[in-house]
Amino acid sequence: MATPRRSLVALTLFCLIIFSCLEDVTSAGAGRRSQRGRGKGRGRGQVALPATVNFVVVEPDEKIFNIVDFRKAAASAMDDYEAGPGEDDSTPDWKMIILAFKAACQHPGKARLVFPKGQYRTNTLHFMGPCRATRLVFQLFGDLIGPTDMSMLPNPFWINFARLNNVVLLGSGGTIDGQGQGVWKNCLPNGCSALPPCNVKFDYNNNMVIKGIRSINPKAFHFHVHSCNNMRFENLFLGAPDWSPNTDGIHTSNTTFVRISHSTIATGDDCISLGHGSVEFDISDITCGPGHGISIGSLGKDGRPNRREKSVRGIRVKRILFRGTDNGIRIKTYPKPIPNQVHDVYFEDIAMENVKNPIIFDQEYSTKNARTSSHVKISDIHVRNIRGTSARPIAVNVKCSKTFPCEGLDFFNIDLRYIGTKPAQITSSCINARPSYGGIQRPAPCRPLYT
Ligand SMILES: *[C@@H]1O[C@H](CO)[C@@H](O)[C@H](O)[C@H]1NC(C)=O
Numbered sequence: 001m002a003t004p005r006r007s008l009v010a011l012t013l014f015c016l017i018i019f020s021c022l023e024d025v026t027s028a029g030a031g032r033r034s035q036r037g038r039g040k041g042r043g044r045g046q047v048a049l050p051a052t053v054n055f056v057v058v059e060p061d062e063k064i065f066n067i068v069d070f071r072k073a074a075a076s077a078m079d080d081y082e083a084g085p086g087e088d089d090s091t092p093d094w095k096m097i098i099l100a101f102k103a104a105c106q107h108p109g110k111a112r113l114v115f116p117k118g119q120y121r122t123n124t125l126h127f128m129g130p131c132r133a134t135r136l137v138f139q140l141f142g143d144l145i146g147p148t149d150m151s152m153l154p155n156p157f158w159i160n161f162a163r164l165n166n167v168v169l170l171g172s173g174g175t176i177d178g179q180g181q182g183v184w185k186n187c188l189p190n191g192c193s194a195l196p197p198c199n200v201k202f203d204y205n206n207n208m209v210i211k212g213i214r215s216i217n218p219k220a221f222h223f224h225v226h227s228c229n230n231m232r233f234e235n236l237f238l239g240a241p242d243w244s245p246n247t248d249g250i251h252t253s254n255t256t257f258v259r260i261s262h263s264t265i266a267t268g269d270d271c272i273s274l275g276h277g278s279v280e281f282d283i284s285d286i287t288c289g290p291g292h293g294i295s296i297g298s299l300g301k302d303g304r305p306n307r308r309e310k311s312v313r314g315i316r317v318k319r320i321l322f323r324g325t326d327n328g329i330r331i332k333t334y335p336k337p338i339p340n341q342v343h344d345v346y347f348e349d350i351a352m353e354n355v356k357n358p359i360i361f362d363q364e365y366s367t368k369n370a371r372t373s374s375h376v377k378i379s380d381i382h383v384r385n386i387r388g389t390s391a392r393p394i395a396v397n398v399k400c401s402k403t404f405p406c407e408g409l410d411f412f413n414i415d416l417r418y419i420g421t422k423p424a425q426i427t428s429s430c431i432n433a434r435p436s437y438g439g440i441q442r443p444a445p446c447r448p449l450y451t
Helices: 004-027 029-035 069-075 092-106 180-186
Strands: 063-064 110-115 120-123 125-128 135-138 143-145 157-162 165-171 175-177 198-203 206-211 215-218 223-226 229-235 238-240 250-251 255-266 272-274 278-288 294-299 312-323 327-335 341-355 358-363 376-390 394-398 408-417 427-431 436-442
Touching: 004 427, 063 069, 063 092, 063 238, 069 092, 069 110, 069 223, 092 110, 092 120, 092 125, 092 180, 223 255, 250 255, 250 278, 278 294, 294 312, 294 394, 327 341, 327 376, 341 358, 394 408
Parallel strands: 063 110, 110 135, 120 143, 125 157, 135 165, 143 175, 157 198, 165 206, 175 215, 198 223, 206 229, 215 238, 223 250, 229 255, 238 255, 250 272, 255 278, 272 294, 278 312, 294 327, 312 341, 327 358, 341 376, 358 394, 376 408, 394 427, 408 436
Antiparallel strands: none
């Protein structure tokens, strides 16, 4: 029996723990970690767009650029614009949008580029900085509709935001529709030889907020984020049929300080996939499904010396609902001798509903009878408070590398139930890994096997 004093101490401790958790939830991940001295600082001198501003309310010092006001100007030539590949000035909507963007971009203050209700059909769209605008909000009341003709998209994207600072992409009812249906059919059943263009690619941007956007039916990824820093994605809806190939929701590479929250992703491939060089991510409050879950990887694929992969680290994934997905949480690396690392990763407070592979770390990704093993070292991975149902008997499947066994895997409170049709027990499997366990363990802890 605890004495009153002891229980007071326990209560105080409990409150402290709760408090520190709450602080984790309410403060921006990036800021919190910088305080700990681990972050390298975001944006190098850039001030992040404040989390408290909703960007819907037009501020008094903001100048509005309505794209349809540029329709007349778009009827005449654009002499001083050097069109890039795929930029096709025969489409009137494209010219109007680019002229309006140029004007907003050059405004020496806060600017807002408004797309009124309606449908805008364009081929390749490049929004390229640097801009003079101190803050630029793209506000989509209307829909952007992509081309079905692939020859109009010679780049890896349909829409591109590049080299921009302090930009907000705000959905106010508008949809970004990639019209990918025709392309998927050509890619099936074996995937595409080259990845088709994504709906939106973000390159070399700093301090961006992507909020309230609906993206549907991309030809491949919905969003591809590359070489960016301090990006915030929230209140998104990303939709494509479960059979559509390569339609990842958000794929990132070489990108730091990202928050993805309060979004629904229902798509044909990974809801979120973190490629090489994804560092300091907070992913929370996401509903994923259909789709292939939330993945780290795939890593260790491309061995060309000028493409050296960077590590994936500082990843927090929490409060996720996976609904009918192929995987829940996943780490995937190819069994190739390409060095890399994944470490400092937390998967917490996750609900699984009828998920085929709720927890899967696969270092022989996409390879049968591999003769080599992965040189990606996986360590310091924390999996906590995972509950729900598995569609297959092996609910926890850890297949690590023979040359670089996983280290520092810790499983705490795993409570999964098998609901598949064949009579079987729920199980776990570990190859080249010896996890540590705490709390509830359903399935029972695995028996490690080293190969
Ligand atoms: C990765 O991102 C950094 C920072 O944006 C950039 O300087 C570097 O060139 C990028 N590397 C690649 C391979 O894109």
